[in-house]
Amino acid sequence: MGFYSTIIDEISFYTGLSPTAFFTIAFLTFLVYRTVTSMFVSPQDFNKPPVVSARSGSLFEVAEPRREAVEVGEMTETELRLYNGSDKSKPILISVKGQIYDVSEGRNFYGPGGSYTMFAGKECSRALALLSFKPQDINGNLQGLDESDLTILEDWEYKFIEKYPKVGQLVPEQRTQQIEQSQEDYLNEYQQQNRNL
Ligand code: HEM
CATH class of the missing domain: 3.10.120.10 (Cytochrome b5-like heme/steroid binding domain)
Structure with a gap:
């Protein structure tokens, strides 16, 4: 409990914000970060094959492997x-x-x-x-x-x-x-x- 209240005091002291305001801002910042980063693909993931749903059925049809086209x-x-x-x-x-x-x-x-x-x-x-x-x-x-x-x-x-x-x-x-x-x-x-x- 002592540790928890020290943290709360330190947050208020250094940021001038109430703990509720501090955690709300921190959470919103995290959400913005996640949303923005999810718009980009990392170079490692770029060449990976697309993830195919394990479910099968009309809505989640498993894609057939793409065949090379043959010239007629x-x-x-x-x-x-x-x-x-x-x-x-x-x-x-x-x-x-x-x-x-x-x-x-x-x-x-x-x-x-x-x-x-x-x-x-x-x-x-x-x-x-x-x-x-x-x-x-x-x-x-x-x-x-x-x-x-x-x-x-x-x-x-x-x-x-x-x-x-x-x-x-x-x-x-x-x-x-x-x-x-x-x-x-x-x-x-x-x-x-x-x-x-
Ligand atoms: C009530 C009118 C129509 C509706 C609601 C409709 C609906 C659709 C839909 C939802 C697609 C799939 C689009 C996609 O995600 O690729 C599509 C594709 C297509 N539609 Fe229609 N369509 C209509 C009329 C027509 C007409 C009049 C023609 C030609 C005579 C046509 C020819 C095609 C062709 C060739 C495709 C492409 C299929 C492909 O991607 O290979 N459609 N249509």
């Missing part, structure tokens, strides 16, 4: 349709402005039953530009689109560039043996990678 090269629209998520051994691909993106990470959106499954395996520039889900708009025809449609499309393109790996380009329908071979290699490599996960 050139593909026709007919071939692209095979990558619509119905075959789980294949990636889900989408084309925007002729560039093919591997959107497998967004399987919840594009896989069977997803809200945007109608875009999977398709060139969907027109639909995105017009914000349309109509089957007749799910193609790469940009005719008749105005400036604002094209701006919307560009915004979508940036979103895809940012979020998904670009794995190839759409080409006109005639196939060459070389394209066929490169796609076979692509699928083999993709399946090989998935087996290794």
Whole structure:
């Protein structure tokens, strides 16, 4: 008790504050310190993998390990349709402005039953530009689109560039043996990678 009252006396003597005021200020300072420091990441923590919740379920889905994207090269629209998520051994691909993106990470959106499954395996520039889900708009025809449609499309393109790996380009329908071979290699490599996960 003697020690406690000495501390209280010393605090009042040196700070001129009542013990209650002193401890309140000290506590608030600590809170401010914690809040500010929590806004920064220490250099040691920066490279650590993200912490994944041990809980599983719809709200706390455990993230699947990120797969390296495999380059597909050139593909026709007919071939692209095979990558619509119905075959789980294949990636889900989408084309925007002729560039093919591997959107497998967004399987919840594009896989069977997803809200945007109608875009999977398709060139969907027109639909995105017009914000349309109509089957007749799910193609790469940009005719008749105005400036604002094209701006919307560009915004979508940036979103895809940012979020998904670009794995190839759409080409006109005639196939060459070389394209066929490169796609076979692509699928083999993709399946090989998935087996290794
Ligand atoms: C009632 C209207 C709509 C609502 C409430 C809605 C809602 C959403 C939400 C919540 C997301 C997820 C955003 C995120 O966290 O990444 C999303 C993504 C998306 N939406 Fe919509 N949306 C609507 C209309 C549309 C329309 C008209 C289109 C195109 C025709 C569209 C295409 C997409 C696409 C492509 C994604 C991106 C999925 C991805 O990240 O890969 N949405 N939408």
